[in-house]
Amino acid sequence: MGRYVIRRLLQMIPVFIGATLLIFVMVNVMGDPIAGLCGDRQCDPATAAQLRAEFGLDKPLWQQYLTYLGHIFTGDFGTAFNGQPVTELMASAFPVTIRLTIVAIFFEIVIGITLGVITGLRRGRPVDTGVLLLTLVVISVPTFVTGLLAQLLLGVKWGWIKPSVSADATFGELIVPGLVLASVSLAYVTRLTRTSIAENKRSDYVRTAVAKGLPRRRVTLRHLLRNSLIPVVTFIGTDIGALMGGAIVTERIFNIHGVGYQIYQGVVRQNTQTVVGFVTILVLIFMVANLLVDLLYAVLDPRIRYA
Amino acid sequence: MRGATHAKWAACAVAVVLAASACGGGGDGSSSGSGTVSASWGDPQNPLEPANTNEVQGGKVLDMIFRGLKRYNAETGAAEDMLAEKIETSDSQNFTITVKDGWKFSNGEAVTAQSFVDAWNYGASLKNNQKNAYFFGYIEGYDKTHPDTGTQSADTLSGLKVTGTNTFTVKLTQKFSTFPDTLGYAAFSPLPKSFFSDHAAWVSKPVGNGPYSIGSYTKGAQMSLVKWDDYPGDDKAKNDGVTLKVYTDNNTAYNDLLAGNLDLVDDVPAAQLKNAKSDLNGRYINTPAGIIQTIAFPFYDPEWNTSGATKVRQGLSMAINRQQITDTIFQKTRTPASDWTSPVLGEKGGFQEGLCGKSCDYNPSEAKKLVQEGGGLPGGQVKISYNADTGSHKEWVDAVCNSINNALGNDKACVGNPIGTFADFRNQIGQHKMPGPFRAGWQMDYPLIQNFLQPLYYTNASSNDGQWSNKQFDSLVNQANAETDTTKAIQLFQQAEGVVRDNMAAIPLWYQNGSAGYSDKVSNVALNQFSVPVYNEITVN
Numbered sequence: 001m002g003r004y005v006i007r008r009l010l011q012m013i014p015v016f017i018g019a020t021l022l023i024f025v026m027v028n029v030m031g032d033p034i035a036g037l038c039g040d041r042q043c044d045p046a047t048a049a050q051l052r053a054e055f056g057l058d059k060p061l062w063q064q065y066l067t068y069l070g071h072i073f074t075g076d077f078g079t080a081f082n083g084q085p086v087t088e089l090m091a092s093a094f095p096v097t098i099r100l101t102i103v104a105i106f107f108e109i110v111i112g113i114t115l116g117v118i119t120g121l122r123r124g125r126p127v128d129t130g131v132l133l134l135t136l137v138v139i140s141v142p143t144f145v146t147g148l149l150a151q152l153l154l155g156v157k158w159g160w161i162k163p164s165v166s167a168d169a170t171f172g173e174l175i176v177p178g179l180v181l182a183s184v185s186l187a188y189v190t191r192l193t194r195t196s197i198a199e200n201k202r203s204d205y206v207r208t209a210v211a212k213g214l215p216r217r218r219v220t221l222r223h224l225l226r227n228s229l230i231p232v233v234t235f236i237g238t239d240i241g242a243l244m245g246g247a248i249v250t251e252r253i254f255n256i257h258g259v260g261y262q263i264y265q266g267v268v269r270q271n272t273q274t275v276v277g278f279v280t281i282l283v284l285i286f287m288v289a290n291l292l293v294d295l296l297y298a299v300l301d302p303r304i305r306y307a
Numbered sequence: 308m309r310g311a312t313h314a315k316w317a318a319c320a321v322a323v324v325l326a327a328s329a330c331g332g333g334g335d336g337s338s339s340g341s342g343t344v345s346a347s348w349g350d351p352q353n354p355l356e357p358a359n360t361n362e363v364q365g366g367k368v369l370d371m372i373f374r375g376l377k378r379y380n381a382e383t384g385a386a387e388d389m390l391a392e393k394i395e396t397s398d399s400q401n402f403t404i405t406v407k408d409g410w411k412f413s414n415g416e417a418v419t420a421q422s423f424v425d426a427w428n429y430g431a432s433l434k435n436n437q438k439n440a441y442f443f444g445y446i447e448g449y450d451k452t453h454p455d456t457g458t459q460s461a462d463t464l465s466g467l468k469v470t471g472t473n474t475f476t477v478k479l480t481q482k483f484s485t486f487p488d489t490l491g492y493a494a495f496s497p498l499p500k501s502f503f504s505d506h507a508a509w510v511s512k513p514v515g516n517g518p519y520s521i522g523s524y525t526k527g528a529q530m531s532l533v534k535w536d537d538y539p540g541d542d543k544a545k546n547d548g549v550t551l552k553v554y555t556d557n558n559t560a561y562n563d564l565l566a567g568n569l570d571l572v573d574d575v576p577a578a579q580l581k582n583a584k585s586d587l588n589g590r591y592i593n594t595p596a597g598i599i600q601t602i603a604f605p606f607y608d609p610e611w612n613t614s615g616a617t618k619v620r621q622g623l624s625m626a627i628n629r630q631q632i633t634d635t636i637f638q639k640t641r642t643p644a645s646d647w648t649s650p651v652l653g654e655k656g657g658f659q660e661g662l663c664g665k666s667c668d669y670n671p672s673e674a675k676k677l678v679q680e681g682g683g684l685p686g687g688q689v690k691i692s693y694n695a696d697t698g699s700h701k702e703w704v705d706a707v708c709n710s711i712n713n714a715l716g717n718d719k720a721c722v723g724n725p726i727g728t729f730a731d732f733r734n735q736i737g738q739h740k741m742p743g744p745f746r747a748g749w750q751m752d753y754p755l756i757q758n759f760l761q762p763l764y765y766t767n768a769s770s771n772d773g774q775w776s777n778k779q780f781d782s783l784v785n786q787a788n789a790e791t792d793t794t795k796a797i798q799l800f801q802q803a804e805g806v807v808r809d810n811m812a813a814i815p816l817w818y819q820n821g822s823a824g825y826s827d828k829v830s831n832v833a834l835n836q837f838s839v840p841v842y843n844e845i846t847v848n
Contacts, residue, residue: 033730038438040733042733042769046455047433163559167529252555268696268728270728
């Protein structure tokens with residue numbers, strides 16, 4: 001187990017280097033970011049040259065990358081164009097997005113798995129067909145449509161929520177955006193759970209448990225659900241990273257100043273330091289989440305061992 | 308029993324969602340107090356220093372917390388004395404400026420001649436990386452403090468001299484009769500001593516001398532400005548304060564306005580323009596701003612610099628149906644242009660409706676004829692470049708191309724050439740790599756005809772992106788700048804504009820309006836010529 005974790009952690013190093021290098025190159029290919037800093041007017045050459053030197057943009061790309069990597073290990077993610085250190089931007093953005101992700105994952109787990117169990121146990125019944133149809137609709141409608149509709153109906157027409165989230169972005173305010181963000185994954189979780197439950201329902205250990213006379217609830221929760229959760233946990237685990245990075249659309253619609261907002265600003269202003277910094281952290285989160293998922297397998301199914 | 312259990316589960320989940328969203332709706336609804344106005348805002352691109360702010364969002368804040376020597380009248384655009392007691396000159400080159408007594412910064416420090424001179428020296432100095440440094444380019448000694456290459460040999464402008472507590476002199480490198488009228492621009496604002504002594508603290512919470520002071524500022528999220536009670540000027544704030552909220556998407560801001568969550572939106576999204584009037588029940592403003600959109604040409608490309616190309620440019624101009632495009636695509640928030648300035652200047656300020664003449668009237672048959680006479684389109688096709696990331700430029704570029712194609716009877720005569728980001732667009736313009744005409748927008752720095760012509764068309768001027776050069780134009784501009792009589796100076800500028808017209812140095816498209824919407828909680832909302840709301844005049848009902 002310990003050796004497995006260490007091996008997985010070591011594997012992160014090349015992934016980490018490769019990912020940052022790729023982003024670094026991609027952002028740089030877009031051209032000189034200083035050109036856009038002065039608006040519709042050409043920056044005067046002296047100031048432009050000095051800004052370029054200040055942000056290290058006058059050096060060759062490989063040198064910029066090495067300096068950047070060197071700085072990262074000392075916790076210095078560079079400075080955004082508005083003079084703020086990127087770490088400061090992260091400190092304000094990540095808590096917000098993590099809250100949003102928690103809300104989204106919460107809905108995925110509670111609603112998704114509940115619906116999945118209900119439909120899985122009643123395959124072919126009207127409930128099952130209804131939920132299946134519903135998930136199909138949710139999956140096929142893009143997030144920005146769901147988001148804009150929710151904002152328009154709940155926020156503007158009915159006045160149940162505020163159309164935008166305040167700067168504090170409390171859990172209460174994030175419920176609707178979280179639900180919107182979770183919607184597509186939620187539908188997948190429902191379908192995954194349903195299939196898995198329906199399959200395992202006919203397995204020997206369930207029949208044995210029922211034959212032993214265990215209460216139905218215990219059979220469902222301890223025996224059936226626990227074994228059916230493995231694919232679902234895999235999906236939810238990888239979804240954590242996807243949700244954090246994919247929040248760009250949802251965050252923009254509800255004006256949430258999280259990671260998506262910062263990355264969007266960084267891309268529009270071609271701010272290499274912001275984009276690379278945030279994406280680096282996202283890559284790390286993604287990898288750690290994946291590792292945790294793999295470790296969780298053993299908890300769900302003790303037969304799984306790590307070498 | 309089984310059914311009951313599951314039903315209970317589902318009911319609980321629904322209850323949780325409903326209860327929680329109710330919390331979201333009923334939560335902190337008190338962000339805008341009784342007398343404060345909440346308004347939409349964008350994250351400023353640069354640190355908030357007067358000489359470093361070149362976009363509207365940062366400019367809004369500077370307009371609230373700073374007052375300069377002059378201020379542009381929100382209705383007429385005329386430069387009126389604010390902190391300036393008097394600005395005297397006998398030769399349009401040497402100016403003596405007297406600052407009014409009794410003005411203070413909101414931290415109590417007096418505004419003196421030194422406050423201005425220090426601020427201007429800071430702005431002009433190369434080592435401070437100020438993006439608006441070129442505003443000080445007319446002052447003697449600028450080439451020493453801000454050389455084009457290399458390091459600066461002086462830290463202060465030799466043309467600035469403090470002659471008394473409240474007086475200082477300015478010496479320019481050339482005659483510039485309308486120089487005093489440029490002093491209303493935010494880059495010329497005075498700065499307190501704390502700006503220089505503790506710069507980092509100042510930038511995180513700027514201190515100025517305007518009707519508002521900054522209460523709190525969370526970068527990237529929100530700034531709350533509070534009325535400064537001891538403000539000595541006569542344009543005191545008529546509300547208790549303004550809360551600027553950062554929005555990434557103007558659609559969200561607009562929805563917030565409709566839901567009563569926001570009082571003022573100064574950028575109504577294009578898609579909503581059609582409904583804005585009825586949605587807002589008349590609380591919708593659509594007034595001209597000092598912005599003109601043009602199509603510029605790459606004169607560094609020999610194919611566009613032939614003798615016949617003038618006719619081609621005129622032909623292209625005639626092939627564009629401006630009225631139709633502004634009516635349908637922009638919902639009349641833009642006005643077809645008939646000169647190269649802006650209506651906000653007024654007749655007296657040099658705006659001349661119809662100066663462009665027949666060249667700006669839609670005339671497809673004449674257009675086709677002119678293009679043929681001029682030797683046809685260079686390369687057989689024009690590509691109009693634009694940045695695709697912001698400003699919904701695609702719609703109108705496609706419409707312009709459509710109009711040109713119809714007029715010339717050739718489906719491939721004109722195509723749009725989208726460029727991914729604004730930075731890359733500017734980059735390619737700067738490197739003179741444009742494959743053909745490109746969109747150009749000009750938002751005035753100050754309401755002067757000079758500002759619509761000199762930076763854009765003077766040889767090697769800062770925003771002459773197409774590198775157009777014309778001796779006659781240059782000499783007329785020089786004469787105009789040297790002319791002490793304002794009326795005559797404006798006439799000379801208009802003659803220079805005539806040269807731009809005769810050569811069709813750029814195709815004028817339309818003048819842009821500012822659009823804003825406000826809630827029924829506020830009144831007296833207006834936009835100035837820079838399409839920035841006049842915040843201090845807004846009253847809360």
